[in-house]
Amino acid sequence: MNAASTARTLAMLLLVLEGCGSVSSDPKPTEEVSTSFRGRVTYALHMRDDKLTRDDDGAWSAVNDQGVQFRVKRGGFIIQNLQLTTCDPLHRGHQHGRWVQRLLLDEAYAGHGGPQDPSAVTIPRYMNVAQPEGTPLSIETTADGLYCGVHFLVGMLRGEVADGAEAPVELQGHSLWLEGTWRVPNTEADIAFRIQATEAFGVRTELFEDMPSHLNQSFSSVQLTGHADRAVWFDGVNPQKMDQRAIRRLILRNVVESIQWTASPSAKTQQPIGDKP
Secondary structure: OOHHHHHHHHHHHHHHHHHHHOOOOOOOOOOOOOOOEEEEEEEEEEEEOOOOEEOOOOOEEEEOOOOOEEEEEEEEEEEEEEEEEEOOHHHOOOEEEEEEOOOOHHHHOOOOOOOOOOOOEOOOEEEEOOOOOOOOEEEEEEEEEOEEEEEEEEOOEOOOOOOOOOOOHHHEOOOEEEEEEEEOOOOOOOEEEEEEEOOEEEEEEEOOOOOOOOEOOOEEEEEEEEEEEHHHOOOOOOOOOOOHHHHHHHHHHHHHHOEEEEEEEEEOOOOOOOOOO
């Protein structure tokens, strides 16, 4: 490259840099700047019973997409993190899942916030997966921020869980535990199984597909309701062709991703002009 070409290139680069430096980070006067949502948050998680077969002893069964029948007698999982997440246009309208190797802070929240967010529920909770649909888990807390989604993480239990039912010993050192039997198509043999996962898996779900819809100051509270579809927990599982590690990882992922979250915000009541507070 000759001296004249080099000079022209440097001049163009300087113009570009000057242009970048002149861009203001302040919003235009016509842009609406949303203020944070501050209010009560209620998380509720239900186990769905539709598409399941219920037995008199309380066990439930489902046939997966491989034609294998799974009958679950006992089991549960550990909720390690449940919280609202800030708005992210890159992930709107779908789920974003991630495996977590260890429950260190930077990993446990999968990049979606930390325990400093007031909406975060970080004390482990036990969810009994053999229970009927009518006994959901319910947690109340508060929040302060602009939110568009929810993050849900199932992870290993170390110690005790929060208020509520005590976790079975089978879940100590595990994130997911299931016991029952499976039966492959065209057979009459019921094979006993026990699934105990040590892995952790978290999913962020965007609640508002039409950005920039979000929770802001116009709402006083929000109810986050999740419905876990147990009928799909064993989809893709073929015990005759998969090893135990592959089976437990697939089931854990199915469990977390099967939960469909909906948000029901309550708007603030506007006080009529002239009325005293």
